[in-house]
Amino acid sequence: QVQLVESGGGLVQPGGSVGLSCRGTGNIFNIRVMGWYRQKVGEAREWIASITKPGVATYAQSMIGRVNINRDNDRNAVYLQIHNVEVDDTALYYCHANVLRTGSDYYKEFWGQGTQVTVSS
Numbered sequence: 384q385v386q387l388v389e390s391g392g393g394l395v396q397p398g399g400s401v402g403l404s405c406r407g408t409g410n411i412f413n414i415r416v417m418g419w420y421r422q423k424v425g426e427a428r429e430w431i432a433s434i435t436k437p438g439v440a441t442y443a444q445s446m447i448g449r450v451n452i453n454r455d456n457d458r459n460a461v462y463l464q465i466h467n468v469e470v471d472d473t474a475l476y477y478c479h480a481n482v483l484r485t486g487s488d489y490y491k492e493f494w495g496q497g498t499q500v501t502v503s504s
Contacts, residue, residue, distance in 0.1 A: 384410065385407060385408070386407070387406070387407050387480055387496075389405045389476065389477070389496065390403070390498060391403040392499045393500070394502075396468075396502070396504055397502055400464065400467070401500055402463070403462065403465075403498060404460065404462050405417075405495055407459035407480055407482065410485040411483075412483045412485040414481065414483070415436055415482075415483075415490060416480070417479065417481070418430065419431045419461070419463045419476060419477070421474035422474055422497075423473065428477070431443055431452075432446065432450055434453065440452050449465060449466050449468075450466070463476070471502075474499075474500060476500055477494055478495035479495075480492075480493050481493075
């Protein structure tokens with residue numbers, strides 16, 4: 384069984400930084416793309432950033448300059464840093480991964496449970 388678990392969320396002051404972590408556990412044979420999404424209250428889930436296994440990252444245009452994504456393939460982990468946070472960054476942040484499970488012959492999408500980031504003074 385595969386699980387993605389996020390951590391690092393919490394209360395952050397405007398102008399500060401927050402770092403989020405996500406680790407995959409279970410019967411993981413390989414992971415292709417990993418990424419981060421967020422969902423604000425009353426809005427649809429939106430994509431923030433993705434990173435390939437070799438480490439090529441892409442970012443949502445609105446986030447360029449404030450976010451950084453990286454990964455550790457040995458740990459099946461992906462990380463997200465957000466700098467100069469604003470109140471509008473308040474959201475539930477989700478980890479995503481495209482996973483080939485051990486013994487399987489196809490890739491499947493997996494999502495974490497989400498970690499809350501609240502920006503407030």
